[in-house]
Structure formats: C-alpha cells, structure tokens
Amino acid sequence: MNISYSECSARERIALLLDEGSFHEWLPPSERVTSPHLAQLGVPSAFDDGVAIGRATLAGRPVFVAAQEGEFMGGGVGEVHGAKLVGLFRRALRERPDAVLLLAESGGVRLHEANAGLIAVSEVMRALLDLRAAGIPTIVLIGGANGCFGGMGIVARCADRIVMSDIGRLAMSGPEVIEASNGVDEFDSRDRALVWRTTGGKHRWLSGDCDLLVADELAAFRAAAIASLDAAAPVTLAGLEDEHQLLSERLHLLDAPVDGDEAIALWTRLGVPAPQRVPELDPGELTRP
C-alpha cells in the first residue's frame, strides 16, 4: 500500500522512511526541552518544540535525521527548535555519519520568538554549510502540506541535495506574504494552481532548484534518500559561478514579454517538452531539458 508522505506526521515519516526501529532520538519529548517564549504569549508548547532529532540507519548505513512537524506552529523555527537542528548538525560534524537528512516542513522563522528565531535560523544555515564543507552529504526532503518557506527555504538551498514531491513547495516568501506586501494583482495566494506552478515540486525540478522529483509516497522518498546518500556536492568557486550563471540566464528568459502564464512561459523557454501539460502530468512523466 502506498502511504502518503504529506499526510504523515514528522514522527511517522521518521518511523517509515528510515530502517525500521533504527531511530534513536536525542532530546525526546520526555526531556521536555520546550520553548521558553510561547507560554508567555498564551500559546501551548510542544514537548519536542516541533522537531525530532536523532540518529538512525538508512539501508543499513548510519545517518543523522531531523524532522519538522508542520502542524505545530506551521513548522516555525523557534529558539529551541533551531538549537536542536544546530546541535544535530554539529554532532554530525564530530561523528561523521554517512549523511544528514532534514525532513523539512516549515514556514520559516517562528515569528512569536522574533529575534531568537531569526538568530536560530542563521545558526542552522551556518551549521549546515559547515557540514557541506566537511564533505558530509546534507539531504533535504520536502513533501509536507506546509511546504518549506522563509529561512528554511534558504536552509534547504544550502544543502547538497533536495528531494521534493509534486505536493511539496519551496520558496522564500510564501504566497500570502507576497500578496500582503505586493497586492493581489501581483500574486493571488488563493489561486492554488498558480501557487503550485510557481513554488511546487515540479516547477522547482524543471528549473533545476531541486535534484529529485518523486511522487507523494513514503517509499518514493525513502528510495530517493537512499539514492542521495553519496551525493556530497562540495561548494567550490566554480560551482558558485555556474549557479550564478544559471540564475542569471533564467532571469533573462523572461525579458521578452509574456503572453499568458509566466510559469508556462518560463518552462517553454527552458525547453521543457509540452509545457502546457506539466500541471496535469505525474512526476514520473515529466522530463527536463
């Protein structure tokens, strides 16, 4: 039976994606390492502050893993939540597992925690880049209903590899943020098709922002994670220059006036076959140039 990745909780994803029974949690709920800020605002805490971290095996190989719970505060990164991610990454630097997996589902900084959340996210980025520099593959999996936005969107793009489902979304500002700041004419956050055409997994894969596109199934994410175990991609000057080149070319693809939908125009100009049909195709049916 296919189990939907997006419908699982963070803990269910850990239990089903990694080798059965292999997960050993650090700072488990019974330790009650909770947010020092939320109760003061009248918001209930979660015993794990919305993220589970620990070690496990994947296809028999040692990995470290973190899974964010999107249902708790939209997966927002608070002070403790961020510190747990940073602690996991720093420990990985010392113990050198075969890979570090981040099952991301987050709206970014938890605004209730203000500067503490912002600092936490920046520390997560630094710790993740340290892992990359040390040659430990960092793999981000995105397939939760809340997507991966804000600071966590940046964290994801700092990693060696991104795996997404077509349901998954990845961006900096979320649809409602864009609408609130630039108006509904700029971006209608209630237009679901538009939201997925511009932030969804298919778009990210077609435009090269994600490495593997899978169906919304736990088994598919597991297979993609296993396939990514040796995917360390060291940060080099040449690599950065290539990335800048790619981004610049993509930006200029939309210089000429667009008649109709901009996402479809971009796919057309990227050379994606049958761009009009992209929204209705399954992930396995898509091809990218």
Place this chain on the structure above:
Amino acid sequence: MSPGLEALDYHLAGKYPAGDFPAVLVGVVGSGNLEVLLEPATGSTECSVHVETSARGFGAIWSAVVEDFHRRHQLAGIRVSINDMGATPAVVSLRLDQAVAEIKR
C-alpha cells in the same frame, strides 16, 4: 503560569499498574488537536494527569473526560501530560485511548 494558558491537574487512584515502558507520544499540538505524553511513574499507585491548554474555562469538561478515561483503563503508576490547542472532548478521548494502545504494542 502565563495568563493565556490554563493548567489543570488530576490525581486518580489506579487499579492496574502500567509497569515500566518507553515514553509514548501521540498527537500534535495543532489547531483543534493535542499531544499526549505517557510516562511510567513507578512506585506510584496514581494516574496523574497534567493539562496545559489554550482554551480557558473548560475545567469541568476536562474533569469529565479524564474521569471517563480513567474509568475505561484504571491505570496506576502512570503520568499523563497533555499540551492542548483546543481539541474537542471526543478528540481528547481518542488520543488518550490511542496513547494507551501504543503502550500495549
């Protein structure tokens, strides 16, 4: 305790010792949902329940739901901790039963 949250505590005399078991967590602190953490309290003959909830003023209903739960299972030596974000009584009862079922697994 902050002005926004309400904390409730219940101590019920239990009958069947829960024994030693790894802590169980079910549910998520999301809108209309709650998380339930079960831990052994070896040596105690009580079932103790601690609730923190964002929905204030529902003490009587919590009391009824907790007593109902205790009538079903009558566990002793167990500590129940709940973080609630406005779950309905039926959801609370189901989560409590789910948590007990996880111990038995």
